[in-house]
Amino acid sequence: MARKTGSHSEITGPRIRAAAEHLFARHGYAAVSMRQIAAEVGVQAGALYLYTPDKQSLLADLMRAHLEGLLAACAALPEAPGPEARLAQFARFHIGYHIERPDAVFIAYMELRNLEPANFAAIEALRRQYEDRLEAILRDGRAAGAFTIPDTKLATLALIAMLTGVTNWYREGGRLGRAEVEAIYADMALKAVGATGIAG
Amino acid sequence: MARKTGSHSEITGPRIRAAAEHLFARHGYAAVSMRQIAAEVGVQAGALYLYTPDKQSLLADLMRAHLEGLLAACAALPEAPGPEARLAQFARFHIGYHIERPDAVFIAYMELRNLEPANFAAIEALRRQYEDRLEAILRDGRAAGAFTIPDTKLATLALIAMLTGVTNWYREGGRLGRAEVEAIYADMALKAVGATGIAG
């Protein structure tokens, strides 16, 4: 792409997304105005429309980017040997990835109701893809006799809710470090599905 | 209290709270206008201010009422014999109570950021009281050797997140009934804390 002298387009775009992510997470999409976002970036409100067609797209793009990043990182995990190791790996990955992106995570599951139908469907499909990865681990583990699960779908949703819950309280520099939190949650996840072996 | 002939004050007040609860849960506090609430009730916007000093109080009152009801219902539970029974009872109670009030639950943990500082502190104190009830069960159970928990506070937060997660997907008339869901979750909660006995 050709550079345009004196332009800031390559820096302003990311800064707008960062400001929007921060403000949406803190105050909520509906409570944040385009003027506030512009003020945080240091431009006037009209300038935002060079980078996004409207406020709704700004939200949808943030959520899509987050979920696509989550899926890509999850797909890049190395193969783990056996159901227990796979579940422990998933639990640690999920917590680590979410702890590092509290704003994006918050938005991704608090602002679903502010998405227009078409955007909602797209985001929901991505979320479900991710859910399916955990469900596959649980299903395989149950088939192999490694887990005791009355209902695979329910266990999937219960585990994701439990693991995602860390973002409600975890703070950098708090009583427990990231590694400890990952270990404790992975252990609880394994126990919750009645894992027989030891792989936490 | 004296009745005023031709007045609707005893019916309009509750209807306003019900409409606000429904709309706040569906679209979010910031996205709902006083005019929308009034329209749902069937009055003009100005009439709302006979029942609430402002929009913020409407939100805070809904959240306080929900949490006070939750605490009262929790306190009214019969004594259960032993740590496993106590935890199973709590898990079933939590799920049952939350499943029956999806709107209030949604608001109570999605709209915290829209509370003014004084209201936030009051609501947060109630939430913490409830959390402490579960934490006491886990602490006692660990002391009695019935549970295996690396960190009591973490286990508390993990279990509450897991149990509250039901409200994200549970629908009346769905694949699983309330009793089944309660049983499955109570079982997972007991396993997650390494319960030794059987009381699910």
Add this chain to the structure above:
DNA sequence: GTCTATAGGGTGATAGAC
């Protein structure tokens, strides 16, 4: 690429008639 100015409309809350 960013600015100022503005169109067109919605907002919370209040005043005064009935």
Add this chain to the structure above:
DNA sequence: GTCTATCACCCTATAGAC
């Protein structure tokens, strides 16, 4: 107890100057 009318302000998005 409710209505109509209104105040003062904020909103998203666009047009046109620079």
